[in-house]
Structure formats: C-alpha cells, structure tokens
Amino acid sequence: MSRTRIRAITSGAAAALLAAALTGCAGWGGGGGGSDDANSIDVLMVNNPQMIDLQRLTADNFTARTGIRVNFTVLPENDVRDKISQEFSSQAGQYDVASLSNFEIPIYAKSEWIAPLDPYVAADAAFDQADILPPMTESLTAEDGKLYGEPFYGESSFLMYRKDVLDAQGVEMPAKPTWQQVAAIAAQVDGKQPGMAGICLRGQPGWGQIFAPLTTVVNTFGGTWFDIDWNAKVDAPEFKQATQFYVDLVRAHGEVGAPQAGFTECLNNLMQGNVAMWYDATSAAGSLEAADSPVKGKIGYAAAPVEKTASSGWLYAWSWSIQQASEKKDNAWKFISWASGREYEELVGAQLGWSRVPAGKRASTYDNPDYLKEASAFAAPTEQAISSADPRNPGVQPRPAIGIQFVDIPEFTDLGTQVSQYVSSAIAGQMTVDEALERGQPLADDVAERYRSRENG
Incomplete structure (x- = not known):
C-alpha cells in the first residue's frame, strides 16, 4: 500500500469544491484572456505586490527580448482562485498560465488541468532546476512524480x-x-x-x-x-x-x-x-x-x-502552472522560465531594489551579496526554514496527503x-x-x- 493514496477526484467535483471554498468579493483585473495572437500568452494571476512588479517589468524586458506579448488578468486572492478553478476545470484554453499555490497544484495535477513541466525543465538548462530549493520542488510535484509548477516566491x-x-x-x-x-x-x-x-x-x-x-x-x-x-x-x-x-x-x-x-x-x-x-x-x-x-x-x-x-x-509558494488545454505551452514556459529565473531576480534588484526581490525559492538568492546586504537580518533564517520544511513528512507519522500547514x-x-x-x-x-x-x-x-x-x- 502506497503512503500517499488519494485517488484523483473528478474535475467537476474538484471545481465545485474549490469554487465553493475559495470564492470572495468582486475584485479588479484586466480582460478575458484567450488571445488568437500566436506571439502572445494570457496570464491569470494574484494581485500581490511582487506580481504587480512583474506586470510592470514584462513588456520592457521579457517581451522586448522574446517578442512574446503577455496579457495579464490580475485579481485579488480569493477571486483569482475562484476564476482559475472555473477556467482550468473547463479546459477552454482561455488562459495559458496561472498563479497557483502549492495547495492547488497537486489537486489540479490529479484532475489533469495543468501540464507537467518536466520536458521543459529538461530542455532548458539555463533555468537550473537544481537551484530551486528542494522542498519547493517537492511541494509542486504530484503523486505521479511529475513537476507541475515553478515557484515565483515562497515562504516558511x-x-x-x-x-x-x-x-x-x-x-x-x-x-x-x-x-x-x-x-x-x-x-x-x-x-x-x-x-x-x-x-x-x-x-x-x-x-x-x-x-x-x-x-x-x-x-x-x-x-x-x-x-x-x-x-x-x-x-x-x-x-x-x-x-x-x-x-x-x-x-x-x-x-x-x-x-x-x-x-x-x-x-x-x-x-x-x-x-x-x-x-x-x-x-x-x-x-x-x-x-x-x-x-x-x-x-x-x-x-x-x-x-x-x-x-x-510551514511551506507556501505562489507558483506558475500551464493549463493543459493551452495551445501555447512553449511560449508559456518561456515566460515561466523568465519569471521564476535568476535573471528576473537580478532585474528586480537592479531596477526596484533588492528588498522587492521575489525570494524564497532559489538557493542562489541566499548567496547573492547584493540581496544579503539588504536582507542580512533574516536571509539565513528564511533559507534554513524553507530548506528544512518537509511537505510529505511534516510530523511523526505517515500522512495520506501532502502538506504541512494544510491537508492537500x-x-x-x-x-x-x-x-x-x-x-x-x-x-x-x-x-x-x-x-x-x-x-x-x-x-x-x-x-x-x-x-x-x-x-x-
């Protein structure tokens, strides 16, 4: 008998449960998604400050370099979770990328709403998956052993x-x-x-x-x-x-x-x-x-x-996942690779200040002298807290589901x-x-x- 034995719930049941649990008040955001432009992608994300910084930096940096235009829809946390649940459960392909936490990602993976990222990671050596803190990778890996998310920033x-x-x-x-x-x-x-x-x-x-x-x-x-x-x-x-x-x-x-x-x-x-x-x-x-x-x-x-x-x-990460129905997965990965990459952290540090770097995901962040100068008081304890987190074995007995501060x-x-x-x-x-x-x-x-x-x- 395997230690983790949750059977995949149906997409409809998962959608209903998540929508009922995570709905919130009406918020703000942009447009509907689903652009027909082959050189654009649609991203649905939470309105946290680090995400707003990303939105502001994308056109002059990512788009200017790759030619891929990014259409953002930005909503408060409860609203974005509700909308992502509805959009991804329908698999309409309106959005290519969404910001999901390590709570949703294993659930969405079981329902086959999001695409495994392993082929992209294997082909993109510059992304350097080994630099992602291991508990983050573990928490974004589903029961099938495949990786379904890349962290944008994390915490313990x-x-x-x-x-x-x-x-x-x-x-x-x-x-x-x-x-x-x-x-x-x-x-x-x-x-x-x-x-x-x-x-x-x-x-x-x-x-x-x-x-x-x-x-x-x-x-x-x-x-x-x-x-x-x-x-x-x-x-x-x-x-x-x-x-x-x-x-x-x-x-x-x-x-x-x-x-x-x-x-x-x-x-x-x-x-x-x-x-x-x-x-x-x-x-x-x-x-x-x-x-x-x-x-x-x-x-x-x-x-x-x-x-x-x-x-x-505990362990928590706002992360990126690709909708399974997306027809622009290659471009979606290019965005994720950039947004969760070391280069983006350096861009934020240089243009906005090192205190605004979306940290908590890469080991190299905690070796960066510029970041450490700004975050010297808490950088080492933060890295140690994240690195010592064990999302599959957080207690003294085996668990039926992944999760430290929640049951997934x-x-x-x-x-x-x-x-x-x-x-x-x-x-x-x-x-x-x-x-x-x-x-x-x-x-x-x-x-x-x-x-x-x-x-x-």
Whole structure:
C-alpha cells in the first residue's frame, strides 16, 4: 500500500469544491484572456505586490527580448482562485498560465488541468532546476512524480522576537527553541514593558489564518488531521494537547483581541511594540526590516519552535502552472522560465531594489551579496526554514496527503475553516478546547469517509 493514496477526484467535483471554498468579493483585473495572437500568452494571476512588479517589468524586458506579448488578468486572492478553478476545470484554453499555490497544484495535477513541466525543465538548462530549493520542488510535484509548477516566491515560518526586550530580562533565545521554551519566555517578558504582551499568535478563524500556525504546532506535538488510513484524528490526544497548549499560551500571554488577530494584526502588533514575540510567516521579515519600520534592527529570528519533530516550519509558494488545454505551452514556459529565473531576480534588484526581490525559492538568492546586504537580518533564517520544511513528512507519522500547514485535498478549505471557528471560540473563552475539537471530529470524519469509500470502492 502506497503512503500517499488519494485517488484523483473528478474535475467537476474538484471545481465545485474549490469554487465553493475559495470564492470572495468582486475584485479588479484586466480582460478575458484567450488571445488568437500566436506571439502572445494570457496570464491569470494574484494581485500581490511582487506580481504587480512583474506586470510592470514584462513588456520592457521579457517581451522586448522574446517578442512574446503577455496579457495579464490580475485579481485579488480569493477571486483569482475562484476564476482559475472555473477556467482550468473547463479546459477552454482561455488562459495559458496561472498563479497557483502549492495547495492547488497537486489537486489540479490529479484532475489533469495543468501540464507537467518536466520536458521543459529538461530542455532548458539555463533555468537550473537544481537551484530551486528542494522542498519547493517537492511541494509542486504530484503523486505521479511529475513537476507541475515553478515557484515565483515562497515562504516558511519562524519565530520573530524583540532582541532588546529579551536582553533587558536576561533572556537568551535558543536558535532552535522548543514550544515549552517559547512559552516560558513569553511568560517572562509579558508586561515587562507597558502594554507589551509576551507573544502574538493568530486566533482569527480561517483555514489559512489560525490553522496555518496551529497545524504546525499539531504536527510537532505528534498530531495529524488524518492518519495514513484516512481516520480523522481531530479529537486525538496529540491534536488536543497541541491545541490546548496554543490556546492556553495566547490566552495567558498573547495579544489583545486574539480571536480576531490574523497575519496583518500580528504584524502590526510587533511593529508597534505591543508584543515581544510572534510566530508566523518568514515573509513578514521584509516589513519588519523595511527602512521605515520602527523595529528595524531590533528583531531576532529563530527557527519555528518544535516539540517532537526536528523542524516545524510551514511551506507556501505562489507558483506558475500551464493549463493543459493551452495551445501555447512553449511560449508559456518561456515566460515561466523568465519569471521564476535568476535573471528576473537580478532585474528586480537592479531596477526596484533588492528588498522587492521575489525570494524564497532559489538557493542562489541566499548567496547573492547584493540581496544579503539588504536582507542580512533574516536571509539565513528564511533559507534554513524553507530548506528544512518537509511537505510529505511534516510530523511523526505517515500522512495520506501532502502538506504541512494544510491537508492537500479540496475539502480542507471548508473543513479547516469550520473547525477554526470553534478553536477561535475557545480562545475567546466561549467553549473549551475539548468541546471545540469534539465538534470538529465528525466534520473531519465526514471528509475522511469519502476517501475511505473511494479507496474501498
């Protein structure tokens, strides 16, 4: 019996699940895609700042060199995920390339919505796939062993802390702390400066909010959402212990308004001096070390805290994939090779500044003296966090699906969000952790039963 045993879901079912889970408010973007011009491609992408930089740089650089015109459709995250799901499930070929995360790519690959990239990688030595950080390549590789995405930028997670605040209390942060050590430090520094809590941890409901950090805590405490045989483990002792620890820590020494705090709120809390520590995405470091940041130079960075595992950082990447129905795959690959290439990073560094480089994907980035000069405080911890992430083995037991801070199945978006609402309520003191997870267990078991039925069918 293979370790990863999810059977491919039908395209229609995947489309419905993803559309239902990932829809959002109406956004902005450009045109419809599907140009008849053989020398143009259509790209559907998220409106993150790094993508907007790419859009601005494409015509004068990529198009000028290759003659390939790129038509961009740019939308906010929820909207772009919804539109990509609809477009790629229909296989109409309206868009050649889309920005997908390492959550969607293995799912889309199973449904044969996206094309394998291995032939292009093999023929394009200049792209240098070996330079892509191995966990990124692993997370974008499907069950069939083929590569379906190339990362544009990536992140893991680590612990950020105020060096001056810890120093004032005579506290030394270990380079690789345990969660018990972090809890002890949070207690020691809590309230030592007026209005400053010990730590910020996300409490806002959402599969990509509270359960991004919390699932990594579950992993390292020995828990899992599902075991290898698709048995739900949400109310198992290890899952309960991890969740109880997290809830107790944020209730005792966490930020004000924790049940509503997500990434943005915690970032603001650390920058404004409201908390002494924060466990979250490595991508936050760029804001903390920006020229106008009030905490620039005051932040230390340590590995994601652990308990039973050697590492626990998550893994996330906005990446490029080619629609299977595209008739312009060769030109689509040329764009991807450029946008995810070393040359593009150097272009951004030279024209826009090294702090805007879409990092977190290539080993060479962390050897580049120009980048290191700008990102010296956090470059090495970020690279180490990403390199030590193991998307196929993030805990102490085999898993039925790839993923560190998520379970890579379409149903997880809805499941994680529903259970997160109960855990957030526990942080708010409205129910106990046991009650929260006892409500979550049957929801997880409903999902698990679908996969057990498919395997036994």
